Amino acid sequence: MDGGALAGRVVAGDRRALAQAITLVESTRPADRGPALDLVEAAAAAGRKGLRVGLTGTPGVGKSSFIETLGLMLTGRGSRVAVLAVDPSSPVSGGSILGDKTRMPGLARDPLAFIRPSPSGMVPGGVARRSREVVALCEAAGFDVVLIETVGVGQGEGLVAELSDILVLLMAPAGGDELQGVKRGIMERADLILVNKADGVLQPVAERTRADYAAALGLLRRRAEDAAGFPAVACVSAATGAGVGEAWAQVEALAMWRRDNGFLDSRRARQARLWFETGVREGLVAAALARPGLRAAIERLGAEVAAGQTSPDRASLQILQAMTGV
Amino acid sequence: MDGGALAGRVVAGDRRALAQAITLVESTRPADRGPALDLVEAAAAAGRKGLRVGLTGTPGVGKSSFIETLGLMLTGRGSRVAVLAVDPSSPVSGGSILGDKTRMPGLARDPLAFIRPSPSGMVPGGVARRSREVVALCEAAGFDVVLIETVGVGQGEGLVAELSDILVLLMAPAGGDELQGVKRGIMERADLILVNKADGVLQPVAERTRADYAAALGLLRRRAEDAAGFPAVACVSAATGAGVGEAWAQVEALAMWRRDNGFLDSRRARQARLWFETGVREGLVAAALARPGLRAAIERLGAEVAAGQTSPDRASLQILQAMTGV
Numbered sequence: 001m002d003g004g005a006l007a008g009r010v011v012a013g014d015r016r017a018l019a020q021a022i023t024l025v026e027s028t029r030p031a032d033r034g035p036a037l038d039l040v041e042a043a044a045a046a047g048r049k050g051l052r053v054g055l056t057g058t059p060g061v062g063k064s065s066f067i068e069t070l071g072l073m074l075t076g077r078g079s080r081v082a083v084l085a086v087d088p089s090s091p092v093s094g095g096s097i098l099g100d101k102t103r104m105p106g107l108a109r110d111p112l113a114f115i116r117p118s119p120s121g122m123v124p125g126g127v128a129r130r131s132r133e134v135v136a137l138c139e140a141a142g143f144d145v146v147l148i149e150t151v152g153v154g155q156g157e158g159l160v161a162e163l164s165d166i167l168v169l170l171m172a173p174a175g176g177d178e179l180q181g182v183k184r185g186i187m188e189r190a191d192l193i194l195v196n197k198a199d200g201v202l203q204p205v206a207e208r209t210r211a212d213y214a215a216a217l218g219l220l221r222r223r224a225e226d227a228a229g230f231p232a233v234a235c236v237s238a239a240t241g242a243g244v245g246e247a248w249a250q251v252e253a254l255a256m257w258r259r260d261n262g263f264l265d266s267r268r269a270r271q272a273r274l275w276f277e278t279g280v281r282e283g284l285v286a287a288a289l290a291r292p293g294l295r296a297a298i299e300r301l302g303a304e305v306a307a308g309q310t311s312p313d314r315a316s317l318q319i320l321q322a323m324t325g326v
Numbered sequence: 327m328d329g330g331a332l333a334g335r336v337v338a339g340d341r342r343a344l345a346q347a348i349t350l351v352e353s354t355r356p357a358d359r360g361p362a363l364d365l366v367e368a369a370a371a372a373g374r375k376g377l378r379v380g381l382t383g384t385p386g387v388g389k390s391s392f393i394e395t396l397g398l399m400l401t402g403r404g405s406r407v408a409v410l411a412v413d414p415s416s417p418v419s420g421g422s423i424l425g426d427k428t429r430m431p432g433l434a435r436d437p438l439a440f441i442r443p444s445p446s447g448m449v450p451g452g453v454a455r456r457s458r459e460v461v462a463l464c465e466a467a468g469f470d471v472v473l474i475e476t477v478g479v480g481q482g483e484g485l486v487a488e489l490s491d492i493l494v495l496l497m498a499p500a501g502g503d504e505l506q507g508v509k510r511g512i513m514e515r516a517d518l519i520l521v522n523k524a525d526g527v528l529q530p531v532a533e534r535t536r537a538d539y540a541a542a543l544g545l546l547r548r549r550a551e552d553a554a555g556f557p558a559v560a561c562v563s564a565a566t567g568a569g570v571g572e573a574w575a576q577v578e579a580l581a582m583w584r585r586d587n588g589f590l591d592s593r594r595a596r597q598a599r600l601w602f603e604t605g606v607r608e609g610l611v612a613a614a615l616a617r618p619g620l621r622a623a624i625e626r627l628g629a630e631v632a633a634g635q636t637s638p639d640r641a642s643l644q645i646l647q648a649m650t651g652v
Contacts, residue, residue: 037640044637129639187545188514216542219513269632276631279642280624281611287649288610298606305602306595311370313455314363316605323613 003038010039010141011046015114018141025133026119040133043140050082050139051255054164055149056186061172062196064103065238067147071104073244074145075112082138082146083107085118086131086160114143132163132275161189162271165264166251169193171213173206187213188220191231191254194247198235206235225267227257288323297322329364336365336467337372341440344467351459352445366459369466376408376465377581380490381475382512387498388522390429391564393473397430399570400471401438408464408472409433411444412457412486440469458489458601487515488597491590492577495519497539499532513539514546517557517580520573524561532561551593553583614649623648 006024009017021043025036057063071081083104107113119130131148138146150160161167169190187193193213198206214233232250236243258264289295301315332350335343347369351362383389397407409430433439445456457474464472476486487493495516513519519539524532540559558576562569584590615621627641 033643037637037643041637041640133639212541212545215538216545219538219542269634272634272638273628273632276628276638276641277624279638280645281607283642283646284614284649285607285610287646288614298603302599302602306599308595308598311363311367312598312602312605313459314367315602316609317359317363319606320609320613323610 003035003040004042007039007042007045007140010043010137011048013142015141018114018137019116021137022116022134025137026130036133040136043137046140048139048142050143050146051251052135052139052146052148052163052165053251054160054167055147055170056160056167056190057170057196058172061170062238063149063170066170066194066196066236066244067149068104068107069238069241069244070248071107071113071147072110073241073248075107075110078112079144080112080114080142081107081110082114082116082141082143084116084131084134084138084146084148086148086150086163114138114141129275129279131159132271135163158186158189162274165258165267166191166255168247168251171195171209173197173202173209187216191226192247192250193217193231193233194236194243195233196236196238199237199240199242203235210235225258225263227254230254291323294319294323329361329366330368333365333368333371333466336369336463337374339468341467344440344463345442347463348442348460351463352456362459366462369463372466374465374468376469376472377577378461378465378472378474378489378491379577380486380493381473381496382486382493382516383496383522384498387496388564389475389496392496392520392522392562392570393475394430394433395564395567395570396574397433397439397473398436399567399574401433401436404438405470406438406440406468407433407436408440408442408467408469410442410457410460410464410472410474412474412476412489440464440467455601455605457485458597461489484512484515488600491584491593492517492581494573494577497521497535499523499528499535513542517552518573518576519543519557519559520562520569521559522562522564524569525563525566529561536561551584551589553580556580617649620645620649 003024006017006021010021021039024032024039027033027036055063055067067083071083074081102108104115108115116134135146135148148160148163167190169186169192171193173195195206195209195213198210210233217231217233220231234243234247234250236247238244255264258267289298298319301310301318304310305312305315329350332343332347336347347365350358350365353359353362381389381393393409397409400407428434430441434441442460461472461474474486474489493516495512495518497519499521521532521535521539524536536559543557543559546557560569560573560576562573564570581590584593615624624645627636627645630636631638631641
């Protein structure tokens with residue numbers, strides 16, 4: 001397939017071409033990699049930029065309903081919205097859990113929206129790198145907002161943070177002593193925490209939850225890329241739409257502040273460099289591990305190390321000597 | 327130097343031999359690595375185990391005073407205590423900041439205590455791996471408690487977490503809206519948070535700080551290795567000694583629970599495996615990077631990627647093709 005020609009059709013707004021382009025990028029066939037790179041670069045040459053918003057949260061907090069409500073609000077204002085699901089932790093089930101367009105029935109029928117499920121059958125590292133290219137393709141296709149969604153378990157959250165300009169964490173209302181299942185570490189990376197289901201009888205609980213998280217965030221060190229008042233916490237209701245407009249206004253305000261202060265560019269540059277360096281390291285290790293027997297030796301020595309039969313340093317020295325000594 | 331003979335003297339309790347052994351382990355001379363490995367393995371064969379307690383906290387929270395108070399309390403009960411400083415982020419200044427034994431004048435003169443400053447002149451990865459061996463040497467020398475201290479900045483915290491059985495975070499009293507400078511992520515790894523300076527006029531502030539952190543911890547997901555009530559938060563005063571005995575009782579209770587439930591062993595096994603695999607990966611990458619010109623090419627391409635002149639995947643592919651194509 002000619003990546004360059006396909007890129008032209010993507011940039012011209014051909015949705016079928018975009019779907020084809022994403023399939024090419026997600027292909028695990030080695031022969032597809034060259035054309036895919038050509039495609040991504042030709043598409044990037046269009047120079048279009050959208051706002052990349054990561055969205056995470058544990059199962060059951062209402063991510064689908066929230067995206068449906070937010071997405072329809074945005075398309076109602078004339079914005080073009082792409083929704084991408086990323087699920088590196090369970091590549092097999094990923095497609096079925098996240099890919100179901102019936103989760104967002106209104107958005108699925110909306111001509112201004114584009115929904116793409118998580119690719120299946122890939123190693124986690126692969127999902128990560130390809131997702132980055134898919135985001136870029138959606139931008140090139142003229143989407144103003146790219147929502148990158150992940151289930152809030154496994155490695156998805158850290159990954160979405162490295163794919164997005166702004167990271168939103170969706171929470172459920174819960175009493176102060178209930179465990180929320182927030183993954184350790186993710187609260188620290190969020191720019192905006194939204195407590196969903198702030199309606200009906202849960203309204204006061206949601207408000208208390210908001211206050212709890214606001215207090216917890218106040219204990220953390222401020223990052224350079226935090227505008228005043230961020231990270232922020234707010235209540236929303238995907239069901240009634242309450243607070244969703246205000247939440248989006250906060251996302252836009254933070255994005256604008258970051259753009260004006262150079263943090264959007266520096267964040268993307270940092271991310272690009274990180275993906276590059278990770279790619280090199282992973283490639284070098286993969287090339288080394290391709291030597292016959294090495295993977296098995298590492299597995300065997302790893303078990304011996306864990307069992308205390310040999311020291312970690314002795315074992316790694318053994319591996320490295322076997323590598324370089326022949 | 328004969329590593330095995332030196333190990334015998336270390337295990338026999340010869341302090342001069344322990345100091346020599348640590349110097350050998352910390353040596354960056356390639357010729358010293360073999361004897362150092364022999365030494366560490368011979369020492370480990372003694373099968374002695376101490377309790378490895380990591381201690382972190384931002385500068386100024388009173389880590390030195392706390393260690394002095396805690397250490398003297400433990401030696402007063404007849405325990406043998408080793409204090410190791412780890413500072414991978416500033417290998418040059420590390421020695422002077424952390425190594426000064428005048429920070430703990432009582433403990434420095436105590437025959438039951440052993441204080442070792444952070445090694446200098448090493449790369450961060452080196453500090454990490456050698457520190458693990460130094461901890462093991464101290465255990466072999468019969469120390470019941472090994473306190474591993476790091477300044478709460480840079481990479482030290484994550485590292486100390488991977489060296490210890492129990493991780494203690496020392497905090498200063500602060501109002502709820504003051505920024506504490508807690509590094510994002512470290513609060514999530516702590517087993518016990520101690521609010522120091524809970525004496526005099528700061529007592530009520532410390533108590534409020536304790537409540538704030540207890541509430542924040544309540545929002546996090548419980549780990550399998552958390553006994554009921556952990557991670558815990560308590561107030562201490564290194565100056566008056568108040569709460570220090572109780573805090574240590576909590577450390578011991580958690581350690582006992584983890585031991586009884588197999589988590590001490592599984593944690594150490596996981597750490598050993600991690601150090602091994604990290605060593606292999608770092609070694610493989612280092613061996614690959616030793617090729618002439620490669621490091622410079624990565625630097626150059628990394629800058630191009632950050633500037634958006636080439637894509638991360640194109641750039642990493644270029645590097646890998648150059649590696650394997652010749």
